[in-house]
Amino acid sequence: MSKKTQKEKTNQTVLENGIERFEFYRNGIALLPESKDQTPGVAIMIVEDKLNLSFRFCSCKQYSTKSCEHIIELPQVYRAYIKKFAISNLEENFKKNRWYRIARVMANESHETPATIQLQCNEFGDEKVVNVFDSKGNEILSYLADANRCERFVGRCSLSKKNNKRASRDKVIKKLARLTITNNERAMLDRGLRTRGLAFRESFWYRFAYHAFRESGRNDCRFKTAVDERNGSFVLTCTGAGGDQVFRMDIPRLKVKELLSDFNQDSTGYEGVPTHPVPLKTVFCLSLNKQQELEIVPHIRFEDKTGGQKLYESESLKPNVYGTLIYIEEKGVFGELEHSDRTGWIFKDPEKK
Numbered sequence: 001m002s003k004k005t006q007k008e009k010t011n012q013t014v015l016e017n018g019i020e021r022f023e024f025y026r027n028g029i030a031l032l033p034e035s036k037d038q039t040p041g042v043a044i045m046i047v048e049d050k051l052n053l054s055f056r057f058c059s060c061k062q063y064s065t066k067s068c069e070h071i072i073e074l075p076q077v078y079r080a081y082i083k084k085f086a087i088s089n090l091e092e093n094f095k096k097n098r099w100y101r102i103a104r105v106m107a108n109e110s111h112e113t114p115a116t117i118q119l120q121c122n123e124f125g126d127e128k129v130v131n132v133f134d135s136k137g138n139e140i141l142s143y144l145a146d147a148n149r150c151e152r153f154v155g156r157c158s159l160s161k162k163n164n165k166r167a168s169r170d171k172v173i174k175k176l177a178r179l180t181i182t183n184n185e186r187a188m189l190d191r192g193l194r195t196r197g198l199a200f201r202e203s204f205w206y207r208f209a210y211h212a213f214r215e216s217g218r219n220d221c222r223f224k225t226a227v228d229e230r231n232g233s234f235v236l237t238c239t240g241a242g243g244d245q246v247f248r249m250d251i252p253r254l255k256v257k258e259l260l261s262d263f264n265q266d267s268t269g270y271e272g273v274p275t276h277p278v279p280l281k282t283v284f285c286l287s288l289n290k291q292q293e294l295e296i297v298p299h300i301r302f303e304d305k306t307g308g309q310k311l312y313e314s315e316s317l318k319p320n321v322y323g324t325l326i327y328i329e330e331k332g333v334f335g336e337l338e339h340s341d342r343t344g345w346i347f348k349d350p351e352k353k
């Protein structure tokens, strides 16, 4: 076996042993101990650049006297990880990822954090399903995956249980967050405030995106959207590489436009409702009713690409409104009213010349 092949094999073994215990936050990296470890400890380091690691610490007993196996293993796992996925900067790579962008949309004006959500785990055949409920008791996400993935999801996205003696992913991520906080964020926190960026990082959706990135990460996921005709919910389903895990979430109506806009700009792996809304116009239909009174009824005019037109009574489309978008169920597309500069109409007196 050549030296290169041997090295690659060693890297592969290191990664297989450590990838599920590896966590990162900004430029902080950590390695949780194996369950069979008799002298467990959490190793932590800060990455100064791709290969230089500073600040090292491990919580095990051996480390206080000299080095320990955990602090030796952590950089090996980290380097094998960035090599395998050709990542030059973990944080930047995560921020460019679709999951991160979805989380930005979902977290906007949401106040849910790992402390406010409730999780419900159930068996589903050979797999598990984790249902996530917000602080008002509404289901905001369901996650179907094998038991190990679900366990990591719970560890990363919810508060660790009290009296949990094993190292918890939530606590490790929080520790990395404290170690990597920026001066600006710290100054704001001292005044009892949070930057928008920090508030996002502390949200449930940030942790969700991090888990999804870690587990099915890069660009091989399938994203599907549909409008549930029973209740009008806009549903996003995401399937990991090879269909090994499935996320399902109801997108709040006011976030649909922003989400579709992201898929419109990058349609990799996307299928479902067309991402670009068709232009709609408001028109007024005039008619005489039975009492011979003039009725003016607002309608929405839909025009397809071939020039075909259809009118819908505005009132009938009210249940189909998603912020500024209107769902035309019959056509399976979203439309958006064109803005008009006109603020009113002038009806001239026919008697007047």
Ligand SMILES: [Zn+2]
Binding pocket: 040, 041, 042, 043, 058, 059, 060, 061, 062, 063, 068, 069, 070, 071
């Ligand atoms: Zn150690």
